[in-house]
Amino acid sequence: MKKTICELFAGVGGFRLGFDRLASNWETTWFSQWEPGARTQWAHDCYVQHFGDSPDIDGEYHTGEDISTVDKSKIPDHSLLVGGFPCQDYSVAHTLASSKGIEGKKGVLWWQIRDILEEKRPPFCLLENVDRLLKSPAKQRGRDFGVILACFAELGYSVEWRVVNAALYGAAQRRRRTFIFAYNDKNTKYGKKMAKVSAEDIIKSKGFMVTAFPISEISDFTSTEIGNDLVDVSDHFGFAFENAGFMSGGKITTAKIKEHEEESIKLMDILEKEAVAEKYFIPSDKMEKWSYLKGAKKIERTAANGHKYTFSEGPVAFPDPWDRPGRTMLTSESTLNRSTHVVADRKTGSLRLLTPVEAERLQGFEDNWTNTGMPDRMRYFCMGNALVVPMITRMGKVLDTIITAEK
Incomplete structure (x- = not known):
């Protein structure tokens, strides 16, 4: 299997930089970065200055446009879909035209990810979001993450997640983020192998996340079932997701873990x-x-x-x-x-x-990464939106072994 990546909501290229640092032949076939309402697309321009632009399968360039306007069938094939998407209201409703159709709130970027998953069916997916994703919204705790898991289940993916404090794994920032790793159940050797492993063992010792981010303690496991009727999930689902968990075939298992603390950067x-x-x-x-x-x-x-x-x-x-x-x-x-x-x-x-250089170091970027013509204020903004690059490299090492086994 080729190591190819599609990077959504790419910012200034944190995912790509994290994989490039592995020097293990990952190739980004396409990316998308568009800041709504911005006169100048500073992040997109910074990304292109570092990596160049990416044509679609027709040789056209649409990487700096609203992803909702992009024809998903024109995105090049890839083995890994990545992206840091915002925590929004993921509620859905039936469309007016059909009782079977659904529609999410306009502008919610999760649905663009789902559309690409449905169109391109990548074997693997790695996403990043804020830690509160697991508990939102306040009036129906766990619903939003439940909608996401239901989408993955409907499309035939299993999912691991972990809330990671980057400082506990050697970074310079106490940034807590939810990482989501999904894989196709039937079309990957990894999926077939993990189907033989219990959810508890995946979370505790044998899964993707615990391999990348070792743990020191784990609490009792709790579980629930979720259907793939997204409207029903949106209307009724609620669950106390912990900071680690696994979902396959609609069965959710979760546990509270304590992260294994490594020496951090001060x-x-x-x-x-x-x-x-x-x-x-x-x-x-x-x-x-x-x-x-x-x-x-x-x-x-x-x-x-x-x-x-x-x-x-x-x-x-x-x-x-x-x-x-x-x-x-x-x-x-x-x-x-x-x-x-x-x-x-x-x-x-x-x-x-x-x-600005210290802000870049806080996120694990090279000095002057954003010194590409944008004003200081936008350099800070782009870093505030970015992810901690070394965390991607850690997960990339695990993905290297997974992809190698797919050959």
Whole structure:
């Protein structure tokens, strides 16, 4: 089996870079990156500068267009579909035209993944999402992830998932993300082999995720069944998904695991050693505002219905400590808000923001990866949207052995 990849919602190429670092002949046959509402497609342009563009099977270029407008049959074949897609409302309803048809909410990108799975039937799939995916929405816990699993089951795929804290596996950031690995049950040797392994053993010791991300403890297993009637799942399904699990043939098994902690990269290890430009330092007249935003608060508020309540939040370390990995970086990094990292400069000790290069290091990219003509603000935005590249390389090593066995 050829090692070919289709990369969706590609950003600045974190998935591709992670596989390229393996130097094991993975080839990306097509990608898609489009930022809605953006005048300049900075991430797409950055991706192309590093890797070049990708034509479809007709030799046309549609990688920088809304994926919903792309003819899925024109996407080149691939053995692995990858992508980091947003956590959205995955509810579905019957179409007006047919009681058997379904439609998801407009703009929800999961359905573009499903359409490609249905059209191209790749043997394997590797996806990334936020950790809250497993518990959304608040009023029907587990429904959204249930819809995703039902889609995979309907198309004949089995699925593993794990919530991974990148810092516990050697990275510089305490970023928690849900990784989803799916494989075709009948059209892969791997699927046929894993059909003989219990769900408990897959989660505990023999599966894809535990091989890439070892565990130290595991709780009792819980299970449930899910059908492939997506409307029924959307309307009624709810389940307490834990941070590790497996689904095959509609049977879901899940367990709470404790990750095996490896030595992480500390924040001090990614800070620039040379002099940093003055524009990244916090002016004295802004220090009080920063202190307020980072501090603990109890604020009396009144709801729209007149109900009075107390809004409270705990403190955020100010500045961020050098001796531990960084916090999760958001797309708002570098702006005046609670979540932005503030560090003591190595040379001066004065408080400042992370530089774009340090933001890249926090995600495991090479220095100046996003220095492709985009403004600093967009460099931070792209890194806040990115994934931790070394986590992809870890999973890629396991995929190398799986793909090799498919030959």
